[in-house]
Amino acid sequence: MYIIIETEHGLTVQRQPDAMTAAQVAAEHGGILVDDTAYQSYEDASEALFVFEQELYEQAESEERF
Numbered sequence: 001m002y003i004i005i006e007t008e009h010g011l012t013v014q015r016q017p018d019a020m021t022a023a024q025v026a027a028e029h030g031g032i033l034v035d036d037t038a039y040q041s042y043e044d045a046s047e048a049l050f051v052f053e054q055e056l057y058e059q060a061e062s063e064e065r066f
Contacts, residue, residue: 001038002045004052007031011053013045 001016005026016025016038026033035052039045 001040002042003033003038004035004045004049005029005031006034011049013039013042013049015042 001018002013003016003022003025005012005014007030011034012029012031014025014029016022020028022033022036022038035048037048039048
């Protein structure tokens with residue numbers, strides 16, 4: 001399983017070992033959990049990350065933060 005987290009370096013995809021919760025993985029990497037969904041593959045998580053980043057960009061653009 002793969003999850004999306006945010007660290008000081010930005011959003012990223014991390015593998016979630018069976019023995020760990022998503023919150024534990026995020027904490028281990030010094031980040032926070034961005035999405036409660038656990039993705040079956042790295043590709044699925046990467047696609048979701050791309051969509052999430054696009055939504056953030058569009059929101060910032062609509063709020064004229066650029």
